[in-house]
Amino acid sequence: MDLEKGNVRVLQIFLVESQFRRENKLTYGDKDPVVAEIDLKPTLDVENKRIGTELQIKASISINNVKEVEASIRMVGIFEYNDLPDEMLEEFPKVNAPAIIFPFVREHLMSTSLKAGIKPIILAPINFVQLSKRRDEGKEKE
DSSP states (O other), X not given: XXXXXXXXXXXXXXXXXXXXXXXXXXXXXXXXXXXXXXXXXXXXXXXXXXXXXXXXXXXXXXXXXEEEEEEEEEEEEEEEESSOOHHHHHHTTTTHHHHHHHHHHHHHHHHHHHXXXXXXXXXXXXXXXXXXXXXXXXXXXX
16 A cells, blocks of 8 residues: 555554563552653654654652662654655654654553552653754753
8 A cells, every 4th residue: 555645654663672670568659750751762764765763761650769660661663654844754753753652652661560560650641742842952052
């Protein structure tokens, strides 16, 4: 099936790496926040009309400076495109692709935390548009 002009299609979303650690005795409660760090590695293959984005989320719950729960999840999305404007080619790997991948990361962390015998860890939604703007502003200051 040919891709229509100006469209993007998901080819694959896959787990690259997953690490999870919890303390045997936990003291955190419902009000203790999950701290999440986000790292993006976008790639663009113009010759093959492919976009790749690696999304890594590191999440933790700390009580009194002790990390009771830690997780690191890396997933990659591979996308195919056809005749996208330059603006979209620049934006898609940093905004749209991670927004598509994030629910898979979120579900993986929730499922893993349940398997670890603790309450499900549910990451808050992320505004990837704002995240991209903040990162671009940070690069301009360098």
